[in-house]
Amino acid sequence: MAEGFGLYVRFALRSEEAAGAFDALVAETLAGIKAHEPGTLAYVVHTVPEEPAIRVFYELYADRAAFDSHExxxxxxxxxxxxxxxxxxxxxxxxxxxxxxxxxxx
Structure with a gap:
């Protein structure tokens, strides 16, 4: 499937406290993605061990239309x-x- 569409997003959070609230928001969002987005093939959230206020997302969609639907x-x-x-x-x-x-x- 050559039309796969992906992105890498690096979020810098204001503080470790902000990171906790951001993580809660992400958890709510993931529930919606899992329930309603068959074209979202991967939506993976990473922490960075040496940088506690950084989050890295890897997102993979079936195609650009699936990403647009996600948005x-x-x-x-x-x-x-x-x-x-x-x-x-x-x-x-x-x-x-x-x-x-x-x-x-x-």
Whole structure:
């Protein structure tokens, strides 16, 4: 499936306290993703052991349309609106699969 669409997002949180509230918001959002987004193939949240106020997301969608659908979901819109209060920065990198194994292979 060469149309796989992915992204890597690095969130810098204001503090360790903000990280806890952000994590709770993420947990609520994940419930909506699992229940309503068949085109979301992977949505993985990582912590960084040496940086407790950093979260890294890896997101993989069946195609661009699945990502666009994700962005329009009520749980995603809530996450996007609420997350700002916890952040000191965010970096987004869009990805195109070139080779590999898994649910999407170029």
């Amino acid at each position: 329009e979901q009520p749980h995603t819109k809530r996450f996007l609106a609420e997350r700002e209060q916890y952040l000191s920065g965010v970096e987004v990198t869009f990805l195109t699969a070139e080779a590999g194994t898994g649910p999407v292979a170029a």
